[in-house]
Amino acid sequence: MNVAPPVDPWxxxxxxxxxxxxxxxxxxxRQALVSDAAGLAFPVRDGVPVLLARExxxx
Numbered sequence: 001m002n003v004a005p006p007v008d009p010w011x012x013x014x015x016x017x018x019x020x021x022x023x024x025x026x027x028x029x030r031q032a033l034v035s036d037a038a039g040l041a042f043p044v045r046d047g048v049p050v051l052l053a054r055e056x057x058x059x
Contacts, residue, residue, distance in 0.1 A: 006047045007033070017042075018051045034059065 005012055005026035015024045017035035024033040024042065032041035033049055040056035042049060 005033075006044050007049055011049075015049060015051070019053060024049075030057075032057070 005028075007015075007026070012024070012026060012033075015033065016022060017024055017038050017040070019040070020035060020037040022035060022037040024035055027034045027041065030041050032043050033051075034041050035056075038056075039059045040053075041059060042051050042056050044050065
């Protein structure tokens with residue numbers, strides 16, 4: 001399942017995890033931005049990444 005992220009690719013290259021400051025990757029299966037370093041998935045709502053720790057889901 002290779003679905004394009006709802007986030008602009010240019011923006012996706014610049015986004016980092018708010019906890020670890022490591023790059024995020026798009027996970028099409030979860031429909032979320034994933035921080036492998038933190039073990040968290042951040043939701044994307046209406047094309048807007050929600051990079052709040054309290055909104056993240058553990059992997």
